[in-house]
Amino acid sequence: xxxxxxxxxxxxxxxxxxxxxxxxxxxxxxxxxxxxxxxxxxxxxxxxxxxxxxxxxxxxxxxxxxxxxxxxxxxxxxxxxxxxxxxxxxxxxxxxxxxxxxxxxxxxxxxxxxxxxxxxxxxxxxxxxxxxxxxxxxxxxxxxxxxxxxxxxxxxxxxxxxxxxxxxxxxxxxxxxxxxxxxxxxxxxxxxxxxxxxxxxxxxxxxxxxxxxxxxxxxxx
Numbered sequence: 001x002x003x004x005x006x007x008x009x010x011x012x013x014x015x016x017x018x019x020x021x022x023x024x025x026x027x028x029x030x031x032x033x034x035x036x037x038x039x040x041x042x043x044x045x046x047x048x049x050x051x052x053x054x055x056x057x058x059x060x061x062x063x064x065x066x067x068x069x070x071x072x073x074x075x076x077x078x079x080x081x082x083x084x085x086x087x088x089x090x091x092x093x094x095x096x097x098x099x100x101x102x103x104x105x106x107x108x109x110x111x112x113x114x115x116x117x118x119x120x121x122x123x124x125x126x127x128x129x130x131x132x133x134x135x136x137x138x139x140x141x142x143x144x145x146x147x148x149x150x151x152x153x154x155x156x157x158x159x160x161x162x163x164x165x166x167x168x169x170x171x172x173x174x175x176x177x178x179x180x181x182x183x184x185x186x187x188x189x190x191x192x193x194x195x196x197x198x199x200x201x202x203x204x205x206x207x208x209x210x211x212x213x214x215x216x217x218x219x220x221x
Contacts, residue, residue: 002195003028003029008058010056026220035196036205037212038212038213049199058071086163086164087164089149099139101151102124127151132151157188168199182205196209
């Protein structure tokens with residue numbers, strides 16, 4: 001297994017009580033698998049993804065990617081890991097409003113220091129595969145919700161991440177558009193051999209992934 005989580009725990013302390021959202025949670029993922037995680041609101045699904053993406057800290061437990069522990073990294077190394085090996089897609093597309101679609105997709109490669117022409121060519125190739133070439137020079141405000149989310153998928157995958165984390169990536173979309181975005185996400189991930197962990201409320205989408213787990217009382221079943 002190239003991605004392994006063991007005994008992951010996270011508790012939030014309030015003024016009156018302690019709330020455990022992850023309770024010695026364990027998970028293994030082979031390369032290329034598309035895993036969906038379902039669960040009730042407040043069950044800790046988003047917290048789990050934030051920790052796996054090194055954007056939040058666990059109280060206990062280990063997470064290894066390609067045999068290397070990632071939770072103990074300092075912030076500089078975490079940022080490099082996120083840019084090189086992890087991809088993120090959220091319910092809100094989080095595109096930079098001042099940048100065009102192609103510029104948003106190019107951004108992870110520009111951060112790496114890749115040449116502008118090379119980054120643009122790769123971004124345009126993704127836009128072509130997503131049937132969005134005609135929207136390349138449009139800013140996010142001029143894209144539909146589905147178009148913006150497909151641009152966000154392209155941005156997440158342009159750096160060829162080893163693992164993509166998707167938090168309700170179709171949650172703001174109507175059923176038909178959600179299906180289009182999901183299919184684009186699944187196709188690109190399979191083509192790039194990226195593993196995926198997707199949190200979703202949609203059992204219809206979850207049933208189309210390789211495996212589905214339910215997060216309940218801090219444990220995956």
